[in-house]
Amino acid sequence: MSKVVIFASGSGTNAEKVIEYLNKSVEKKVCAVFCNKENAGVIARSESLNVPVYVFNRTDFYDTGRVGELLEKEAPDMIVLAGFLWLVPGEMIKKYKGRIINIHPALLPKYGGKGMYGMHVHKAVIENGEKESGISIHYVNENYDEGDIIFQATCRVDPDDTPESLAQKIHLLEHRHFPELISKLLDKI
Numbered sequence: 001m002s003k004v005v006i007f008a009s010g011s012g013t014n015a016e017k018v019i020e021y022l023n024k025s026v027e028k029k030v031c032a033v034f035c036n037k038e039n040a041g042v043i044a045r046s047e048s049l050n051v052p053v054y055v056f057n058r059t060d061f062y063d064t065g066r067v068g069e070l071l072e073k074e075a076p077d078m079i080v081l082a083g084f085l086w087l088v089p090g091e092m093i094k095k096y097k098g099r100i101i102n103i104h105p106a107l108l109p110k111y112g113g114k115g116m117y118g119m120h121v122h123k124a125v126i127e128n129g130e131k132e133s134g135i136s137i138h139y140v141n142e143n144y145d146e147g148d149i150i151f152q153a154t155c156r157v158d159p160d161d162t163p164e165s166l167a168q169k170i171h172l173l174e175h176r177h178f179p180e181l182i183s184k185l186l187d188k189i
Contacts, residue, residue, distance in 0.1 A: 002186040003031045005076040007084040010118075012042025014082040014103060014174050019049045021179030028186050032074050034067065036086060062089055077189050080182060081140060085117055088140050099189065100140040103178050105170045107152055108136040112145030122163035122170070130157050133166060135173045137181055150185070153177050 004022060008015045012033075019030045033046040033053045046053045060066040068091070071079075081088070081102035093100060104112060106121045111133075116124070125133045134154035139147035153176075155169040 001026075002028045002077045002189065003075060004029070004078045004080055004182065004186070005032050005034060005071060005074050006030055006046075006080045006082050007034045007036075008040065008042040008082045009035065009037050009085045010040055010042060010083040012040065012045040012083070013171065014178055015042050016045040016049065017175045018080060018082060018179045018182055019046065019051055022183060022186075023049065023051075025183070028183060031076065032070075034070070036061065036084070042083075058086075061086060068092065068095075078182065078186060079140075082178070083117075087114075087142075087144060090142055093140060093142060098139060101150065101182070101185065102138055102140050102145070102147070103174055104136045104138065104145050105133075105167070105174070106136065107132070107134045107154065108138060108145055108149055112136075114144050116145065119163045119167065122166040125157060126161060126163060126166060133157050133170065135170060135177065137178065151177065151181050 006015045022028045022030050030051050033051055035042055035055050038055055043053050054070050056067050079096055079100040111121050111124055132154045136149055137151040138149045141147040153173045
């Protein structure tokens with residue numbers, strides 16, 4: 001059985017889609033969700049799908065080793081960042097090298113880096129007059145959004161798009177491609 005742990009900070013729609021997709025299989029499953037915000041929507045979504053959630057703070061993540069201990073207990077084959085906004089510590093990247101992936105709501109390498117998330121990304125794409133945007137799924141390294149790109153999918157940016165309407169297009173791409181790509185990567189581990 002291939003096991004996945006998801007790290008998320010927000011509403012959890014991508015986490016929900018990944019859980020629903022993988023947990024239909026007898027060979028793959030999301031065994032836990034790790035969340036750094038006590039009131040994030042991902043908590044209720046995960047619990048409604050019977051996936052345990054660990055809530056942690058900055059000290060647990062960077063200083064005490066608590067998150068690392070919980071990860072060891074879960075023994076994931078892959079760690080998936082789905083709207084997780086903190087930089088992953090170097091020791092975690094080394095331990096799970098080539099097995100931590102992230103989804104980014106724009107085409108990298110443009111529109112990546114610290115502070116480039118959610119509506120900030122969509123607003124920047126529109127303000128710069130881009131004709132297309134999309135998603136990038138990439139391996140995680142020591143820097144925000146700089147790991148090797150695994151997959152990209154695009155959508156048009158129409159002249160009348162707002163950050164909100166562009167976000168809807170991006171969500172459709174995320175929900176269609178992210179769960180399937182995770183499943184394919186698990187087949188190679």
